[in-house]
Amino acid sequence: MRELFEKYPNEITLLAVGPLTNLALLYKMFPETKDKIGALYILGGNRHGVGNTGLAAEFNFFRDPEAAHIVLNNSPMIVHVFPWETVLLQTFTTRWRFETFEQTTNPAIEVLNRVEYEVYAKEELWTPCDMYVAAIFLNSSILQSVQSYRAEVN
Structure with missing residues (x-):
């Protein structure tokens, strides 16, 4: 740095x-x-x-x-x-998150999808x-x- x-x-x-x-x-x-x-x-x-x-x-x-x-x-x-x-004032539903980013050709988003599905699958909100x-x-x-x-x- x-x-x-x-x-x-x-x-x-x-x-x-x-x-x-x-x-x-x-x-x-x-x-x-x-x-x-x-x-x-x-x-x-x-x-x-x-x-x-x-x-x-x-x-x-x-x-x-x-x-x-x-x-x-x-x-x-x-x-x-x-x-x-x-x-925390701004949140999205996990449903919105997964539906919005479900179809992607971006490899970084594909990795995030797999990781965040495990982390947020039982959560209602995505922050x-x-x-x-x-x-x-x-x-x-x-x-x-x-x-x-x-x-x-x-």
Whole structure:
């Protein structure tokens, strides 16, 4: 990551949909690099204590809370964080999901179909959290509203 940020300063927007361990290590080992990140989008955390780990915590921040703390408190740019509760506001039925993506020639979707059928077969709702953040990353005009908050990891 460091080499790319050095080569293309402020031109790279980073999408993080997992624990922030690697980015936090980059900040600690090469602190000057954080000034060269164009923008940062994160799926992680929560606002109201609703989580997906069974412990009122969102998985990505729960797996490495220290990394989340380092990134949120040391990023010089505005960090676009999409907490768990926000992505839960939009859901699809699993029926819609399987009917919509059933006929495909895309090998990646074929793999997802097999995996998600096993995971969601008994569920009524499909909430593709990572895909929501990726869609916003690609086209932020799809957002209906944006709210700004100070974020902290406890």
